[in-house]
Amino acid sequence: MxxxxxxxxxxxxxxxxxxxxxxxxxxxxxxxxxGMHGQRRKGxxxxxxxxxxxxxxxxxxxxxxxxxxxxxxxxxxxxxxxxxxxxxxxxxESRLDAIVYRAKFVPTVFAARQFINHGHVKVNGVRTNIPSARLKPGDVVEIKEKSKNMALVLEALQSAERDIPEYLEVDPKKMTVTYMRVPEFAEVPYQCxxxxxxxxxxxxx
Structure with missing residues (x-):
């Protein structure tokens, strides 16, 4: 593992x-x-x-x-x-890795961090490899042309597991996402x- x-x-x-x-x-x-004590009754x-x-x-x-x-x-x-x-x-939610994950370009936020680290992402046309980079409303994130056919990306985009939130505007054909606005807590699609x-x-x- x-x-x-x-x-x-x-x-x-x-x-x-x-x-x-x-x-x-x-x-x-x-x-x-x-761990070995995981099954104990929780206090x-x-x-x-x-x-x-x-x-x-x-x-x-x-x-x-x-x-x-x-x-x-x-x-x-x-x-x-x-x-x-x-x-x-x-x-x-303004972090680059969070936005790449929310846009469904990758299956997990962990994968988003690695994907960005490896240079597969551009922000406003500039290659960016810092997962914690802070985006502003209006910023556009795109997948590099050579990375668009990666199995990881294609599988994530086709997954019905997650919905894309309204504060992002995704173009699945161009593989771009525009960060429209900073979300309120109630808008963020947490699974827990x-x-x-x-x-x-x-x-x-």
Whole structure:
């Protein structure tokens, strides 16, 4: 099993949810945590435990972002005017890897990161290999011509597993996606329950 699959499966089992809604998630068969003690009866989580779980789940969802980088994104949301939880989600959804994943150019957010790292993506006509690059409304992401026939891309585009959200405008023939606007939390098509308000409480406590 690859490290990426291991990370995905471990997160699903740790939080007890199919975080990405994938049919191969082990939680579909084994709804207990990872490791030799995973089948022990779970105790009730404290408020801090719930906040930590919410943070780990949100951080893991976006490709297991490092702790330092995730905290940097949170601090950026705090500095902006408005609802911190909403702003945090907006910043996460503005990442290039999140947009490539949401546009269904790849099957997972982990695959999006690798796809971008390998130079298969352009932003506004310029090759970009930084998955965490922040996009602005109006920016256009396109798959490089030589990469359009990759099996990974063709299979992802044909998948009925996910819907493309309304804040993106995808042209599946040209394989481009335009980032129309920063979404609100309610618009983001998470496959599990996300609680960004608890993430804010975690960092505020």
């Amino acid at each position: 690859s490290k990426r699959n291991s990370a995905k499966h471990k997160l699903d089992r740790r939080v007890g949810e199919n975080v990405w809604g994938r049919p191969k998630s082990p939680i579909n068969k084994r709804d207990y945590g990872p 009730k989580l404290s408020d801090f435990g719930l906040q930590l779980m919410a943070k780990q789940k949100l951080k893991g969802y976006y490709g297991n972002i490092s702790e330092k980088h995730f905290e940097r994104i949170y601090n950026e949301a705090v500095r902006q005017r408005g609802n911190t939880a909403e702003l945090l989600i907006g910043l996460l 329950t996300m609680e960004p308000n608890l993430v804010v409480e975690y960092y505020s406590s």
